[in-house]
Amino acid sequence: LKERSKRNKKYMIQSHLIPYLGEKKMNGITPADIIAWQNEIRNKNFSESYQRMLQNQVTALFTHASSIYNLSNNPCKRVKKMGKPDADKLDFWTKEEYDKFIGTIEVGSRYYVIFEILFWTGIREGELLALTKSDVDFQNNRMSITKTYYRTERRNVITVPKTEQSVRVIELPEFLTQEIKEYVDMVYELPDDERIFPIVAEALQHKLKRQAEKAGVKKIRVHDIRHSSVAYLINQGVQPLIIKERLGHKDIKI
Numbered sequence: 384l385k386e387r388s389k390r391n392k393k394y395m396i397q398s399h400l401i402p403y404l405g406e407k408k409m410n411g412i413t414p415a416d417i418i419a420w421q422n423e424i425r426n427k428n429f430s431e432s433y434q435r436m437l438q439n440q441v442t443a444l445f446t447h448a449s450s451i452y453n454l455s456n457n458p459c460k461r462v463k464k465m466g467k468p469d470a471d472k473l474d475f476w477t478k479e480e481y482d483k484f485i486g487t488i489e490v491g492s493r494y495y496v497i498f499e500i501l502f503w504t505g506i507r508e509g510e511l512l513a514l515t516k517s518d519v520d521f522q523n524n525r526m527s528i529t530k531t532y533y534r535t536e537r538r539n540v541i542t543v544p545k546t547e548q549s550v551r552v553i554e555l556p557e558f559l560t561q562e563i564k565e566y567v568d569m570v571y572e573l574p575d576d577e578r579i580f581p582i583v584a585e586a587l588q589h590k591l592k593r594q595a596e597k598a599g600v601k602k603i604r605v606h607d608i609r610h611s612s613v614a615y616l617i618n619q620g621v622q623p624l625i626i627k628e629r630l631g632h633k634d635i636k637i
Contacts, residue, residue: 391546395440398542399424402535409448414461417441421465427533428508428588428604434466474603475610478618483598494590496566497580498608503559505612505630508584508605509533510549513541517575521564524555528631534583549631 403420404412424437441459448454476484481502488495500511509531518527528551531544544550555563567573588605595602603611609630616626627635 392440395437396444398533398535398540399437400441409445409454410456412458414458417458417462421462424465426585428584428606429466430606431467435464435468436466438465473610474601474607475614476600476603476608477611478615480598480600481608481611481615483600484594487594487597491562491565491569493566493580493582494587494594496562497587498591499559499562501605501608502612502615503556504553505609505616506553507531507549507609507631508587510544512578512580512582512584512587514579515576516567516573516579519555519560519563519567521560524557524560526553526555527551528553532578544631546631546633548633551628551631553629 400420403423404416407416420441421438424434429437442464445454445457445459449457485495485498485502488498497511500506500514501508504526506526506528510528513530513532514526518529520526528544528549530541531549533540533542563579567579570579573579584605591605591608592602613626613630616629623635627637
């Protein structure tokens with residue numbers, strides 16, 4: 384567990400800190416730099432608890448530098464902490480709300496298939512954006528989750544998921560497999576190893592917001608569709624252990 388925690392911290396620093404502050408000397412980083420970094424992280428639509436985890440990593444680095452290497456000014460002390468230590472509530476749509484939302488999007492279009500995948504599988508946004516045609520077993524109605532996507536410094540990055548449990552195979556309802564197949568068949572000569580949905584996360588969030596307003600349902604984040612999927616499964620009586628495996632969580636308590 385300690386080794387896994389170290390890997391997670393290393394992943395957070397390499398993926399979400401170094402791309403923004405890695406070229407600066409620590410004694411040259413100002414409170415304004417920290418605020419600019421926080422704004423970049425908020426734009427990624429991470430959960431409040433994950434934002435706080437990232438904030439804690441940055442704060443720990445500067446605290447260590449202050450206490451051990453005599454860093455004179457700790458910019459984190461002059462900036463309000465980002466995120467919350469624990470999410471005090473989870474937003475989600477009911478199945479009825481999701482039906483209203485998806486009803487505003489053209490059937491078979493890119494975003495229709497995207498949101499159908501998110502709701503019926505509960506996969507993460509980065510996992511969705513990393514999907515390739517080869518990840519979908521159309522014969523057996525299965526989807527393999529082996530990688531995740533994020534964008535940094537105007538570059539698309541595909542990497543392995545942050546935990547071993549995130550690598551998994553998900554059973555698909557037959558109608559969803561058919562929707563995905565019909566969509567990829569429409570995309571002209573889509574190679575098996577290229578992303579099915581070559582868009583950025585911000586575009587997905589903007590589309591969600593516009594269509595939610597049109598549908599007259601409450602505003603949620605893209606990640607909250609994952610919560611909506613869980614709520615639906617719980618309502619259908621699916622066992623927590625099965626939900627845990629489907630979502631790729633490492634602890635059933637999550």
